[in-house]
Amino acid sequence: MGGAFQKAFDLLFSGDGQLWNIVSVTMQMTLTSSVVALLLGVPLGVFYATARFPGRKALIVLNRTLMGVPPVVCGLLCYMLFSGVGPLRQLKLLFTVPGMIVAQVILLTPIAAGNMETYLSGIVGEIQETARGLRLSRGRGFLLTLNESKYALVSTYLFGYGRAMAEVGAVSMVGGAIAYKTNVMTTAIMMYTNMGDFTLGLALGILLLCISLLVNITAHLLQGRRT
Amino acid sequence: MSKKALLILLALMLALSVFGCSQTEETTATEEETAAATDEPVVIEAPEATPFETMSPNYADKLGITILYEQDDAMINNYSLLAVNEDAPFEDLDGNAVADVEINTVGAKALIDWMLGDEATELIGNYGFEQYGEYLFYNKEDRPVSTAEIPQATDETKTIRLSTTTSVNDSGLMSYLLPVFEDEYGYDVEVLSAGTGKAIAAAKMGNADLILVHSKTQEEPFVEAGFSKVLDGYDSERLTFMYNYFVLVGPKDDPAQCAEASDVKDAFKRIADGKYPFVSRGDLSGTHTKEVSLWPEELGITTDADSVADYTEWYLYSNAGMGVCLTMANEMDAYILSDKATFLTFRANGGIDG
Numbered sequence A: 001m002g003g004a005f006q007k008a009f010d011l012l013f014s015g016d017g018q019l020w021n022i023v024s025v026t027m028q029m030t031l032t033s034s035v036v037a038l039l040l041g042v043p044l045g046v047f048y049a050t051a052r053f054p055g056r057k058a059l060i061v062l063n064r065t066l067m068g069v070p071p072v073v074c075g076l077l078c079y080m081l082f083s084g085v086g087p088l089r090q091l092k093l094l095f096t097v098p099g100m101i102v103a104q105v106i107l108l109t110p111i112a113a114g115n116m117e118t119y120l121s122g123i124v125g126e127i128q129e130t131a132r133g134l135r136l137s138r139g140r141g142f143l144l145t146l147n148e149s150k151y152a153l154v155s156t157y158l159f160g161y162g163r164a165m166a167e168v169g170a171v172s173m174v175g176g177a178i179a180y181k182t183n184v185m186t187t188a189i190m191m192y193t194n195m196g197d198f199t200l201g202l203a204l205g206i207l208l209l210c211i212s213l214l215v216n217i218t219a220h221l222l223q224g225r226r227t
Numbered sequence B: 001m002s003k004k005a006l007l008i009l010l011a012l013m014l015a016l017s018v019f020g021c022s023q024t025e026e027t028t029a030t031e032e033e034t035a036a037a038t039d040e041p042v043v044i045e046a047p048e049a050t051p052f053e054t055m056s057p058n059y060a061d062k063l064g065i066t067i068l069y070e071q072d073d074a075m076i077n078n079y080s081l082l083a084v085n086e087d088a089p090f091e092d093l094d095g096n097a098v099a100d101v102e103i104n105t106v107g108a109k110a111l112i113d114w115m116l117g118d119e120a121t122e123l124i125g126n127y128g129f130e131q132y133g134e135y136l137f138y139n140k141e142d143r144p145v146s147t148a149e150i151p152q153a154t155d156e157t158k159t160i161r162l163s164t165t166t167s168v169n170d171s172g173l174m175s176y177l178l179p180v181f182e183d184e185y186g187y188d189v190e191v192l193s194a195g196t197g198k199a200i201a202a203a204k205m206g207n208a209d210l211i212l213v214h215s216k217t218q219e220e221p222f223v224e225a226g227f228s229k230v231l232d233g234y235d236s237e238r239l240t241f242m243y244n245y246f247v248l249v250g251p252k253d254d255p256a257q258c259a260e261a262s263d264v265k266d267a268f269k270r271i272a273d274g275k276y277p278f279v280s281r282g283d284l285s286g287t288h289t290k291e292v293s294l295w296p297e298e299l300g301i302t303t304d305a306d307s308v309a310d311y312t313e314w315y316l317y318s319n320a321g322m323g324v325c326l327t328m329a330n331e332m333d334a335y336i337l338s339d340k341a342t343f344l345t346f347r348a349n350g351g352i353d354g
Helices: A002-014 A017-048 A056-067 A071-082 A097-121 A126-132 A138-148 A149-164 A170-176 A185-194 A198-226 B002-018 B020-061 B105-115 B120-127 B166-171 B173-185 B194-205 B217-222 B264-274 B286-292 B305-310 B321-332 B340-348
Strands: B065-067 B076-083 B158-163 B188-193 B212-213 B239-252 B278-280 B316-317 B337-338
Touching: A002 A198, A017 A056, A017 A097, A017 A126, A017 A149, A017 A185, A017 A198, A017 B002, A017 B321, A071 A097, A071 B076, A071 B194, A097 A126, A097 A149, A097 A170, A097 B239, A126 A138, A138 A198, A149 A185, A149 A198, A170 A185, A185 A198, A185 B166, A185 B321, B076 B105, B105 B120, B105 B158, B105 B173, B105 B212, B120 B173, B158 B194, B166 B173, B166 B188, B166 B321, B166 B340, B173 B188, B194 B212, B194 B217, B194 B286, B217 B286, B239 B264, B239 B321, B239 B340, B278 B286, B278 B321, B286 B305, B286 B337, B305 B316, B321 B337, B321 B340, B337 B340
Parallel strands: B158 B188, B158 B212, B278 B316, B278 B337
Antiparallel strands: B065 B239, B076 B212, B076 B239, B239 B337
């Protein structure tokens, strides 16, 4: 175990080109997909919580089902769609970072929406009453809702970010774990394990956790300042 | 902006004054939620590390596994290059023909020409000796030889998708060879590493320009179905160019006494007779295809999981990569068939003691 920590430390300062490529591809994929999923999922969650229409309950149940889609199934679906013989072959997304981001967004959006819906369901009545009392327009009402749920927004984002970072099933299928192109931390760990290099795999895992820790500390500080 | 902020502040104050008590509840709820969210990535990522953590303490008391049987003609492991035919009968999942699958034949031919040329042949022949003290791959004497001039990459032909088996990739051969080719001719080779079965499946779905695999029984149907083509200057679709050996690996004390076997089939018979644990790849890889051909025929073992349903007490159909299977075999004191290159790399990287 000590060896792995030592190796993680050495790796960090070795200026190893492949390592930094893996880290940058991971960050690019994780940040983009979690932000896109947040931008799509939050309005959807607000919609679930505030709109009143027939079939709303069914939609929420459907969303909760999608929250539990196994990543590898999502990966397989994207693989089939983007394949050379798949219906979306013209997009040329297979084995690319944008393709991986699409798969991640499919996985993360329902989670962001579901988290927001759950949070808002408890406070939506009050917010709507306030908005009505102030005669706020629909758009402003939405802004008020967001403002009321800043705290939940940050935690929803972090949850999505953590999922995106830790995911391996979908990204290995859609991305193909191609060196210097689509190899991310998790797929690289798998690769090194397959080559028998457990220490290097674990060293990468330690780096992955350190990056997560940094992001969480930053988010925590941001959260703290706002409340 | 300030107007909006004032508005929100006003709304907040109103909400506070009307629902004073509910505000406190809300804060506690969000605090809990955030605490959960902050912990979340840690919870998710922990499993990445556990397999190693849980198994490392056992390492010292394990005898470890070693090569028990090798260098038999029946254990030769042939690797072939096959270019994917751009006019292959590609089908979508519903069986409809797909005509516009894009295959980079020019790039595939360039890489094949290079792999069969003098430079790559020399590199392959020398690979591994410095690091492992043994050659990991050998050039076949009767391999097709290319002297064709290799064109420089253009924008259309630049990206070559090579679907290959885990053995050539995990042994480091690809990352040793390809940069030389890429630097010289400007191509960008994207290596997809999976078992032979998966590599062929990827090619059938139009996701590879060429494949490098090691299972004749799986390559032949691929060629017969029209998925590969004969390139200019060659006389076959299957270009078998290098080989190494499969090795029978097992516990050092060798309870089945495979090391004394008269031939490899006898060694496998000894394992089956004594019902000693055996780890099978179970993933339709070239190694898996080879392994099922070595068991006594009367057992009826095929690549189909159903065929081993009666042997589950000793035969482990694992459906995993070579490295994972070697780890399993090492932990369970089991026998396993491996290609020699992966075994040596795995051991050199510290995956197996001794």
